[in-house]
Amino acid sequence: MGEIRKLKSSRGGDPPRESTPRRLAAIVAGDIAGYSRLMQIDEEGTHLRVKRIERDLIEPSIVGHHGRLVKTTGDGFIAIFDSPVEAVRCGIVIQQNMVGRNASMPKHHWIEYRIGVNLGDVIIEADDVFGDGVNIATRLEGIADPGQVYISGGIYEQIKHKLVCGYESLGDRKVKNITDPVRVYRVLPDPAAFNRTRRRRENILIALLSLFLLVIASGVLWYVFWQPHGTVGGQASAPVSPETPKVLSPPQPTVKQAAPQIQPAPSGAPAAKQPSTQPQFAAPAAPATQSTSAVREPVMYMLRGGSFTMGSNDDPTEKPPHQVTIKPFAISQYPVTVREWNECAAAKACSFVASGNAEAPVTNVSWSDAKQFVAWLAGATRKAYRLPSEAEWEYAARGGTQTKYWWGDQFLSGMANCKNCTDIAAAEQPIKVGSFRPNPFGLYDMGGGVDQWVEDCWHKNYQGAPSDGSPWVEGDCVSHVIRSGSWRNDARYARPANRDSYDTNVRYQTHGMRVALSP
Amino acid sequence: MRITRLIVLSVALAAVSCAAHAQGKPAAKDAVLYFVWPQDGTVIKGGFWCRFGLRNMGVTHAGDDFQNSGHHHLLIDVNEPLDPNEPIPQDKSHLHFGAGQTEARLELPPGKHTLQLVLGDAKHYPFNPPLVSDKITIRIK
Numbered sequence: 001m002g003e004i005r006k007l008k009s010s011r012g013g014d015p016p017r018e019s020t021p022r023r024l025a026a027i028v029a030g031d032i033a034g035y036s037r038l039m040q041i042d043e044e045g046t047h048l049r050v051k052r053i054e055r056d057l058i059e060p061s062i063v064g065h066h067g068r069l070v071k072t073t074g075d076g077f078i079a080i081f082d083s084p085v086e087a088v089r090c091g092i093v094i095q096q097n098m099v100g101r102n103a104s105m106p107k108h109h110w111i112e113y114r115i116g117v118n119l120g121d122v123i124i125e126a127d128d129v130f131g132d133g134v135n136i137a138t139r140l141e142g143i144a145d146p147g148q149v150y151i152s153g154g155i156y157e158q159i160k161h162k163l164v165c166g167y168e169s170l171g172d173r174k175v176k177n178i179t180d181p182v183r184v185y186r187v188l189p190d191p192a193a194f195n196r197t198r199r200r201r202e203n204i205l206i207a208l209l210s211l212f213l214l215v216i217a218s219g220v221l222w223y224v225f226w227q228p229h230g231t232v233g234g235q236a237s238a239p240v241s242p243e244t245p246k247v248l249s250p251p252q253p254t255v256k257q258a259a260p261q262i263q264p265a266p267s268g269a270p271a272a273k274q275p276s277t278q279p280q281f282a283a284p285a286a287p288a289t290q291s292t293s294a295v296r297e298p299v300m301y302m303l304r305g306g307s308f309t310m311g312s313n314d315d316p317t318e319k320p321p322h323q324v325t326i327k328p329f330a331i332s333q334y335p336v337t338v339r340e341w342n343e344c345a346a347a348k349a350c351s352f353v354a355s356g357n358a359e360a361p362v363t364n365v366s367w368s369d370a371k372q373f374v375a376w377l378a379g380a381t382r383k384a385y386r387l388p389s390e391a392e393w394e395y396a397a398r399g400g401t402q403t404k405y406w407w408g409d410q411f412l413s414g415m416a417n418c419k420n421c422t423d424i425a426a427a428e429q430p431i432k433v434g435s436f437r438p439n440p441f442g443l444y445d446m447g448g449g450v451d452q453w454v455e456d457c458w459h460k461n462y463q464g465a466p467s468d469g470s471p472w473v474e475g476d477c478v479s480h481v482i483r484s485g486s487w488r489n490d491a492r493y494a495r496p497a498n499r500d501s502y503d504t505n506v507r508y509q510t511h512g513m514r515v516a517l518s519p
Numbered sequence: 520m521r522i523t524r525l526i527v528l529s530v531a532l533a534a535v536s537c538a539a540h541a542q543g544k545p546a547a548k549d550a551v552l553y554f555v556w557p558q559d560g561t562v563i564k565g566g567f568w569c570r571f572g573l574r575n576m577g578v579t580h581a582g583d584d585f586q587n588s589g590h591h592h593l594l595i596d597v598n599e600p601l602d603p604n605e606p607i608p609q610d611k612s613h614l615h616f617g618a619g620q621t622e623a624r625l626e627l628p629p630g631k632h633t634l635q636l637v638l639g640d641a642k643h644y645p646f647n648p649p650l651v652s653d654k655i656t657i658r659i660k
Contacts, residue, residue: 316628502609502615503581503618506581
């Protein structure tokens with residue numbers, strides 16, 4: 001830990017030379033606390049575990065936060081980032097993931113990183129980075145407690161209003177071989193976060209139980225009150241499980257209308273508004289209250305459009321990757337929920353009646369059902385609501401990225417609701433919308449969660465596909481395109497390029513939708 | 520506290536699985552699900568039409584809850600056993616034919632592949648016991 005890197009920056013006044021490009025960078029230095037002790041206990045095991053952590057966690061986290069891994073030493077690593085916010089966020093992600101990885105181990109086998117982050121003007125070479133900025137980062141890492149992220153004053157000034165974490169000032173510290181004292185802050189990445197995940201698991205259990213009781217209660221109610229009056233909706237509206245006959249859609253709350261939110265298309269970096277990088281089980285933003293219209297409109301995000309490469313080489317159906325230009329359009333921030341859907345059912349405009357948690361995405365809808373919903377929404381609001389085209393969906397899902405997933409090429413657990421991707425048990429219904437991190441466009445559940453119908457007819461690949469972002473349709477097609485993958489598909493299906501098809505008029509329990517709006 | 524929680528969970532799970540059990544409807548006793556074409560061991564060049572056969576039961580649309588009927592599902596290279604208490608999955612190796620199709624055009628990469636048919640009920644659950652065809656192996660040149 002913390003070997004002294006030779007200070008090449010001491011010849012301060014020299015003009016910059018071609019061979020040694022200098023630049024300002026956020027430097028992240030990390031190393032494992034008590035590495036030699038761990039090696040003593042179990043040399044091979046520790047080595048394997050460290051390599052695995054580097055491969056599965058450190059490298060993808062750095063790439064996912066737009067950084068570059070400069071080098072790894074036996075027990076540590078050095079990475080550089082353009083953005084201090086991303087650098088600190090990456091540090092927090094690594095630390096929080098390590099908590100989870102250590103949880104199943106006895107304490108003396110824990111691998112704990114100490115991480116220091118500093119902002120400095122450094123000399124970058126292909127496989128190393130030099131300058132006192134680097135030395136300060138390694139010094140910070142040296143004084144950090146295991147499992148902590150320490151940042152310098154320079155970083156703190158850049159991120160204090162952008163990253164919602166606690167910061168504890170540790171005052172000015174004199175560090176070895178650096179003349180001026182360095183102001184040090186400890187990052188408190190939402191100290192309650194870890195406890196909360198544990199409590200969350202309990203809450204899920206309790207929720208399951210109460211749901212179960214509720215089902216029984218509603219079943220009884222149904223028998224007592226509803227049975228004699230006959231059923232509404234008939235076969236088609238039968239819920240997935242016959243044990244959950246929901247009495248009626250819940251009474252309509254106060255009339256709300258969401259003003260379409262205009263969001264300037266972001267420039268690649270995720271908006272810096274999430275409080276922490278752990279998946280937040282936050283309630284969706286409450287739409288602005290207005291009482292002009294009788295229907296609750298989905299929260300819509302305006303996207304500026306532009307050119308992107310649609311498709312990939314990962315699956316024959318996604319070939320060939322091709323350039324598509326998207327016109328400006330708006331897309332809903334979340335998939336359509338059970339509550340939103342049942343307003344259409346209550347208006348007798350949708351023949352399917354959804355059941356289950358009102359805030360969960362609607363499921364078990366066919367493409368024809370989805371068309372009924374958009375037609376009703378467009379009519380009720382007098383706005384051009386419609387299904388997105390397949391190209392628009394992929395453009396929105398990529399959020400300006402060209403990687404396999406919107407956060408990078410490696411899958412990261414806890415980023416999407418897919419099979420074996422989270423510690424949430426598989427259930428009859430996906431968990432409520434907006435439970436995972438939004439993509440760089442601020443959209444939730446674009447990948448995993450529910451499959452989402454788009455306007456396009458199914459074509460087995462992109463040979464002959466339009467390049468103007470319009471839906472690819474012809475006459476009567478028997479099957480349409482679904483996107484996103486569901487909570488019952490594995491991580492490959494959560495890729496933005498993934499596509500699949502399903503019969504137009506057939507309902508299936510993982511199929512839902514989201515809506516688009518032409519400006 | 521932990522133990523009570525575990526007990527509560529297991530009770531809830533047991534109840535849920537009971538509920539799920541109620542899904543599986545019995546298929547007709549003498550029903551047979553089979554491949555008309557290809558047969559086990561067939562070697563095929565390129566894409567092909569796979570044709571499904573069903574005796575003593577009827578093929579209908581998904582969603583139609585008629586006695587003694589169901590719709591086809593084709594499992595390609597699936598090795599994990601079918602869960603009779605869950606709807607048949609839908610992904611690239613579990614193809615659904617909910618519009619009542621009895622054939623499908625398949626284009627598989629060269630090599631050995633297994634194919635198996637499963638009949639699903641109105642809500643895509645397998646029957647109880649599951650009505651499945653023999654699992655056949657074909658080779659694509």
